[in-house]
Amino acid sequence: MIIVTDYFLLLADICIKSEVIMMEILKQPWSWYVAGVIIGLIVPALLILGNKHFGISANLRHACAACFPANIKFFKYDWKKEIWNFFFVGGILLGAIIAVTLLNNPAPIQVNPKLAAELSTYGITDYSNMVPAQLFSFESLFTMRGLVMLIGGGFLVGFGSRYAGGCTSGHAIMGLSDLQVPSLIATICFMVGGFIMANLLLPFILNL
Numbered sequence: 001m002i003i004v005t006d007y008f009l010l011l012a013d014i015c016i017k018s019e020v021i022m023m024e025i026l027k028q029p030w031s032w033y034v035a036g037v038i039i040g041l042i043v044p045a046l047l048i049l050g051n052k053h054f055g056i057s058a059n060l061r062h063a064c065a066a067c068f069p070a071n072i073k074f075f076k077y078d079w080k081k082e083i084w085n086f087f088f089v090g091g092i093l094l095g096a097i098i099a100v101t102l103l104n105n106p107a108p109i110q111v112n113p114k115l116a117a118e119l120s121t122y123g124i125t126d127y128s129n130m131v132p133a134q135l136f137s138f139e140s141l142f143t144m145r146g147l148v149m150l151i152g153g154g155f156l157v158g159f160g161s162r163y164a165g166g167c168t169s170g171h172a173i174m175g176l177s178d179l180q181v182p183s184l185i186a187t188i189c190f191m192v193g194g195f196i197m198a199n200l201l202l203p204f205i206l207n208l
Contacts (some may be wrong), residue, residue, distance in 0.1 A: 027105045043177045052084065055170030056092075057084045057161035122206040145208040164189075 063086075065079040106178040109127040111119075119125070121130070126133040133140075140146035162184050163166035166175065172190065175183020 015122060015173040026103050028108075039090070039173065040177075043174055050084070053170070055085075055166055056089065057158070057167035059089050060084070060158060061162065062086065069074070141207075145205060148205050148208065 011119070023159050043054050062082050064080045065075040065077065067074075099163070109130065111127050116125075116127075124132045124134045135146070137146075137151060141150055157167075161170075165182070168187075168190055171180075171183040171186040176187060189206065
């Protein structure tokens with residue numbers, strides 16, 4: 001009886017230590033080559049399991065077709081066949097909630113010192129959250145800078161992804177995996193636009 005009790009105590013101790021180690025691993029940032037491989041594996045998994053295409057922005061179209069039916073050709077289709085997309089997005093939201101509540105790392109976000117020095121010239125110094133509070137907050141929303149970045153940027157992301165027939169997930173991950181030439185063109189445009197925005201437009205917006 002004593003041997004059995006010691007065995008279960010040892011097993012419980014191993015499980016507790018393993019859980020602590022796993023939680024510490026999950027709380028740390030993952031390298032791009034780990035997260036990238038996991039995201040890449042989603043593509044064949046969706047194709048093999050249900051012949052589904054990976055993408056996020058299409059949910060905006062499905063949501064509009066479901067909630068705001070209208071006599072518009074773009075929304076006249078059987079959106080119920082794509083209802084799995086809503087569960088996919090729901091899983092992303094649930095994962096985000098779990099990450100914030102259970103896997104939150106209280107340490108400040110690590111920012112390259114050179115980047116931190118540059119951002120400080122724009123009044124951005126708070127790195128306590130995933131995004132700086134000086135940019136993404138209700139107080140910032142009512143400033144010209146916040147209005148341009150949050151409202152204008154959100155509109156452009158939504159409009160652009162639908163106009164391009166997909167977002168970075170649909171084109172850069174799924175489309176390139178399928179060797180789609182339009183997705184290659186779209187991805188190149190994404191990158192060029194990102195470089196222009198980061199190096200030319202963003203400094204001007206941050207000075208507003």
